[in-house]
Each structure stands twice: as structure tokens, then as C-alpha cells.
Amino acid sequence: MDIEVSADGTLxxxxxxxxCALGRSGVRVHKVEGDGATPTGCFALRRVLFRPxxxxxxxxxxPIQPITLSDGWCDAPQDPNYNKPVTMPYPASAESLWRKDExxxxxxxxxxxxxxxxxxxxxxxxxxxxxxxxxxTEGCVAIALPDLIALLKICRDKDRICISAAPADQI
Numbered sequence: 594m595d596i597e598v599s600a601d602g603t604l605x606x607x608x609x610x611x612x613c614a615l616g617r618s619g620v621r622v623h624k625v626e627g628d629g630a631t632p633t634g635c636f637a638l639r640r641v642l643f644r645p646x647x648x649x650x651x652x653x654x655x656p657i658q659p660i661t662l663s664d665g666w667c668d669a670p671q672d673p674n675y676n677k678p679v680t681m682p683y684p685a686s687a688e689s690l691w692r693k694d695e696x697x698x699x700x701x702x703x704x705x706x707x708x709x710x711x712x713x714x715x716x717x718x719x720x721x722x723x724x725x726x727x728x729x730t731e732g733c734v735a736i737a738l739p740d741l742i743a744l745l746k747i748c749r750d751k752d753r754i755c756i757s758a759a760p761a762d763q764i
Contacts, residue, residue, distance in 0.1 A: 595635065596744070596754040598734055602727070603761035607747055610761075613736045617729035620758045624706070624715035624732070626670050631732050632715060635755040637704035638748060642690060644698045648738075651699055653745040660697065664690040668716040676710035676717055688717075696722050699741050703734075703754060720754060 596606040600620040604613040616631035624632035640656040642664070650657065662681075667674040669685035679687050690697050697719075705718035715732065723735035734754065736744070757764045 594749070594752055596638075596748075596752060597764055598631075598754060598756045599761040599764050600758050601760040604734065604736055604740075604744075605761070606744060609740070609744065611736055611740045612727060613734050614723045614727040614730050615734060616732040618732075620756060622758065626668070626713050626715055628715075629729075629731055631730070631734060631756055632705055632718060633756050633758050634705070635753045636718065637753055638720075638750075639702040639704050639707070641745060642697070642700045642702065644691070647695070647698045651742055651745045654749055655701070655745065656750075660690050660700075662691045666690060666717050670712035670716075675712055676707055676715075694724075695738070696724070696735070698722050699738065699745070701741075701745075 598604050602613050604611050616629050618629035620633055621630035622633050638655055641653055642660045645659040665679045665681035665683050665687040667677055667679045667687045672685040681689050701720035703718045706714050719733045721733055721735050722738045
């Protein structure tokens with residue numbers, strides 16, 4: 594079953610229909626590194642990461658592992674590890690997954706531009722925890738932590754997230 598995400602900020606799965614935050618530049622068909630847009634398309638749910646010092650290990654059928662202080666993700670298009678996990682500190686541009694805020698307390702790595710990564714077409718797109726006011730993301734999909742925990746309980750290993758540029762009533 595697919596998780597459906599619409600451009601108006603609605604995430605639907607099974608019998609769930611919840612609010613989500615999307616990229617600050619909206620939803621786009623042609624994603625470019627750093628554009629702040631959430632890409633359209635269907636993406637595999639690769640694995641779940643969680644902060645063991647802040648949250649209990651989520652109950653899920655997806656592959657799962659704890660985030661460590663040295664976990665990062667490379668977002669430098671010319672680096673050989675572009676759009677791949679790296680160990681921090683990293684010599685090229687990379688985002689730390691061990692954040693001071695709660696956004697990556699639970700995060701799902703999505704299969705966007707990763708098989709293989711094509712430089713400049715956008716690095717990691719995650720499904721992660723939303724800010725309390727659902728402030729836009731840098732291109733990810735974000736939902737409230739309780740919703741993310743509930744969603745992970747019912748996800749199966751072949752599920753995908755499908756992001757559409759259409760509003761919820763048209764998908």
C-alpha cells in the first residue's frame with residue numbers, strides 16, 4: 594500500500610489522513626539540489642533511524658537502527674559519497690543526523706535519487722518529525738511524532754511514499 598502525500602499538506606495511509614509539512618518551495622517534478630522543494634514521485638521506505646536517547650525504538654516492520662553522534666548525510670553533489678550516509682565530521686558538505694532539535698528523533702530514509710545518486714538532482718528526502726507549527730522543510734515530508742510512530746506500526750517493507758503535485762481531493 595502506498596502512503597499518499599498531496600501538495601496541500603495531507604498525508605494519507607490506510608485509514609489515516611493527517612497534516613504534513615512539505616518543502617519551503619512547494620512540490621516540484623524537477624528537483625534540484627538546494628531548491629527547498631519536495632520532489633514528486635513514488636519512493637521506497639529504505640529504513641528508519643531513531644534517537645535512542647530521546648525516543649523508544651519505534652515498533653515497525655521496516656529496517657531500523659539507532660542514530661549515533663557521528664551519523665551524517667552527504668549533500669555535496671561533487672563528492673563521491675553524495676546522497677549517502679557518512680561519518681561526521683565529514684570533509685565535504687554534510688548534514689548531521691544527530692540534531693539539537695527534535696526533527697530527526699525518528700526519521701525514515703526515502704529512496705529519492707539514491708540508486709544511483711545523480712549529482713545535483715537532490716540529496717536525501719526524509720519522512721521526519723514536524724515542527725510544532727508545521728513550518729516548511731528543506732524538501733522533506735514531516736509529520737507529528739505521534740503520527741509518525743503510528744504510521745511506522747502499520748507500514749510494510751514494500752510500501753512506498755507517493756508525493757503528488759495535486760491537492761488531496763484530486764489523488
